[in-house]
Amino acid sequence: MPELPEVHALVTDLGARLTGRRVDRLDMVSFAALKTFDPPVSAVNGGIIRGVTRHGKFLDLVVEDLHVILHLARAGWIRWRNEAPTPAGKPGRTALAARLVLDDGSGFDITEAGTKKSLAVYLVRDPAEVPGIARLGPDPLAPDFTETVFLDILKSAGRSQIKGVLRNQSLIAGIGNAYSDEILHTARMSPFKPAAMSDEDASRLFEALQFTLADAIARADGLAASELKKEKKSGLQVHGRTGEPCPVCGDMVRQVIYTDSTFQYCPTCQTGGKPLADRVLSRLLK
Structure with a gap:
């Protein structure tokens, strides 16, 4: 499971790649992974990514005034693509859960290995709407964590x-x-x-x-x-x-x-x- 150091590094990597870029679309391949319904996933289409941050183990992509929150759980991961995506691959132990495509065709896939699926994607207006974020304790890297x-x-x-x-x-x-x-x-x-x-x-x-x-x-x-x-x-x-x-x-x-x-x-x-x-x-x- 990605923990704080890996999620911190993902924020740095994705922030450098995504900030200021325009989203073409967010495709949900595994509908079970999507934990929210309002606003709809299509609400991020055409939006500018304002930044990438984290809340504990949760990744937060800020698209205009919306937040695409990812929790990679035990076996989820991010796979960057430089080119336009091909159709979703054959079913297997590593499955495509979601795909973010930028306006030039690049972007990243959100995958999850194994048969026990617990990866989660949320689209919210405020990160505190995600139950797991709302109940988080203090961040051990924060200056006030004395x-x-x-x-x-x-x-x-x-x-x-x-x-x-x-x-x-x-x-x-x-x-x-x-x-x-x-x-x-x-x-x-x-x-x-x-x-x-x-x-x-x-x-x-x-x-x-x-x-x-x-x-x-x-x-x-x-x-x-x-x-x-x-x-x-x-x-x-x-x-x-x-x-x-x-x-x-x-x-x-x-x-x-x-x-x-x-x-x-x-x-x-x-x-x-x-x-x-x-x-x-x-x-x-x-």
């Missing part, structure tokens, strides 16, 4: 496991499964540590959060959308690296499997050398 703000979030979360707190979009916007793994590894902290922790631990976690996101954004800076997935994978230390040696201590990276997701960690760096039980209903290490 250590004090972070400490208050942790205290309010109480005994909730810190892994889930970092991923909760209503508490902190933009961090998902991959970067929460990376942040906790950098902080040398168990994924199941309670959020209400000491000020010293909270400060260490805040520094890890800031460093991890800033480093990922710096690595992705200037890359085209087509390069971002490869760059993200190459920069991860523990996420998606089960069975590989930890780059810090050399211990084997392990994983915990949930019903619909997995996460990775280093026992030596994060849990005092003790493996976490790999089953959903276990009493897990705090």
